[in-house]
Amino acid sequence: MKAAIEANFDGLVGPTHHYGGLAYGNLASAAHAGQVSNPRAAALQGLAKMKLLADRGFAQAVLPPLERPDLRSLRRLGFGGGDAQVLAQVARQAPHLLSRVSSAASMWVANAATVSASADTADGKLHFTPANLNTSFHRAIEHPDTARVLRAVFPPGPHFVHHTVLPECPAFADEGAANHGRLCAHHGAPGVGLFVFGREAGAALPARYPARQTREASEAVARQHGLMPERCVFAQQHPAAIDAGVFHNDVIAVANENLLLFHEQAFADTPQVLAALRRAMGETRLRAHQVPAAAVSLNAAVASYLFNSQLLSRPDGGMLLLLPEDCRENAEVMRYLDELHAAGIDEFLFAELRQSMRNGGGPACLRLRVVLAADERAAVAPGVWLDDALYARLCDWVQTHYRDRLSESDLADPALLDETRTALAALSRLLGLGEIYAFQGAA
Numbered sequence: 083m084k085a086a087i088e089a090n091f092d093g094l095v096g097p098t099h100h101y102g103g104l105a106y107g108n109l110a111s112a113a114h115a116g117q118v119s120n121p122r123a124a125a126l127q128g129l130a131k132m133k134l135l136a137d138r139g140f141a142q143a144v145l146p147p148l149e150r151p152d153l154r155s156l157r158r159l160g161f162g163g164g165d166a167q168v169l170a171q172v173a174r175q176a177p178h179l180l181s182r183v184s185s186a187a188s189m190w191v192a193n194a195a196t197v198s199a200s201a202d203t204a205d206g207k208l209h210f211t212p213a214n215l216n217t218s219f220h221r222a223i224e225h226p227d228t229a230r231v232l233r234a235v236f237p238p239g240p241h242f243v244h245h246t247v248l249p250e251c252p253a254f255a256d257e258g259a260a261n262h263g264r265l266c267a268h269h270g271a272p273g274v275g276l277f278v279f280g281r282e283a284g285a286a287l288p289a290r291y292p293a294r295q296t297r298e299a300s301e302a303v304a305r306q307h308g309l310m311p312e313r314c315v316f317a318q319q320h321p322a323a324i325d326a327g328v329f330h331n332d333v334i335a336v337a338n339e340n341l342l343l344f345h346e347q348a349f350a351d352t353p354q355v356l357a358a359l360r361r362a363m364g365e366t367r368l369r370a371h372q373v374p375a376a377a378v379s380l381n382a383a384v385a386s387y388l389f390n391s392q393l394l395s396r397p398d399g400g401m402l403l404l405l406p407e408d409c410r411e412n413a414e415v416m417r418y419l420d421e422l423h424a425a426g427i428d429e430f431l432f433a434e435l436r437q438s439m440r441n442g443g444g445p446a447c448l449r450l451r452v453v454l455a456a457d458e459r460a461a462v463a464p465g466v467w468l469d470d471a472l473y474a475r476l477c478d479w480v481q482t483h484y485r486d487r488l489s490e491s492d493l494a495d496p497a498l499l500d501e502t503r504t505a506l507a508a509l510s511r512l513l514g515l516g517e518i519y520a521f522q523g524a525a
């Protein structure tokens with residue numbers, strides 16, 4: 083069995099970060115629709131979170147944002163002419179589309195892909211399936227560019243296998259790692275995949291909001307990654323949780339090594355999920371910590387994003403929970419931290435991520451977890467690892483290229499497109515990723 087670490091790859095917030103109110107069923111996105119955003123502060127907040135963990139000895143890397151506005155999608159939708167003309171036309175004829183193709187939602191890389199560790203796959207390689215994000219237009223257009231970024235960062239070859247997205251239709255709607263947890267004795271040991279879905283043919287559906295992930299999609303990902311069926315558990319999200327604003331499972335549950343922290347109303351059938359996990363984990367003991375609704379209500383969980391925290395194994399063996407600063411405002415949640423301490427979480431850190439949180443993206447949404455053995459780690463594009471020097475360069479880069487306020491009406495400004503392209507070209511050089519953007523001519 084190989085030794086392995088878990089690295090966190092965080093999405094950098096793109097220069098067009100704004101509040102479009104685009105994500106139906108995501109309460110924060112709806113609540114902040116139309117507000118003026120601050121892309122510069124958003125990107126710096128994300129970087130500060132990365133630095134906090136890097137300074138604590140965690141392996142931390144960055145994933146670049148996608149190019150937005152996405153002119154390719156606008157051209158597919160019938161807008162023509164030069165870039166400035168396309169933008170002017172869409173702003174006039176269909177402004178709602180302009181916000182969608184300008185969304186910086188690729189920052190929430192927990193939705194970029196599902197990743198399986200090499201200890202779990204039949205061929206002993208790491209597998210990636212980009213998520214088709216089929217439920218909403220502004221996210222369904224991410225995957226072609228996401229796939230290109232992932233291939234640049236994890237070059238296909240002896241260590242990394244990249245699959246194409248699942249068929250892009252509602253039956254295979256897939257939201258990636260946000261609905262996937264891995265339970266194991268330690269990161270290098272074989273793990274059990276917990277795949278959480280919101281909908282399957284014949285099962286009860288939420289009444290109000292969309293169930294974004296299907297069982298069929300989760301099963302297909304597990305199959306194409308070559309996971310052992312007896313080490314996969316497929317669990318239905320509680321429809322009432324989805325209706326309360328839990329649009330991804332990572333808003334209501336988080337796993338690390340053998341600890342599963344989840345809300346009483348996370349799953350449709352909790353006893354069945356826990357029994358299936360215990361069976362699949364065999365000799366490895368599951369530590370299941372259920373947070374009772376009487377202690378933290380579903381609404382408090384959604385408002386505070388307690389479960390959207392990063393649960394991490396410290397290099398010294400203890401466990402750490404990195405929570406959003408917003409949790410501090412919630413007395414129920416803060417009181418409950420004592421219980422979590424008793425459950426084996428040694429340390430609590432808080433990150434100020436309000437710019438992302440206002441669109442429903444907490445600490446866990448902003449990162450893609452990748453378990454890497456030493457040889458796999460060495461095969462990752464070297465320029466993406468965050469150290470003090472890269473952190474300083476990225477902060478300078480943000481200060482140079484990002485606006486400090488953006489409203490929906492700014493999205494039609496052709497200068498924003500130029501600024502974004504200049505910023506992204508500089509970023510791809512800074513990270514040593516080559517020509518990853520379509521406008522650079524390589525795609």
Ligand code: SUG
Pocket residue numbers: 100101102103104105108111112185187190192193221260329330332333441442443444446447448
């Ligand atoms: O898909 N928000 C994202 C938030 C994703 C959070 N990710 C995880 N839970 N892993 C979404 O709902 C809002 C964009 C806007 O309204 O401008 C948005 O897409």
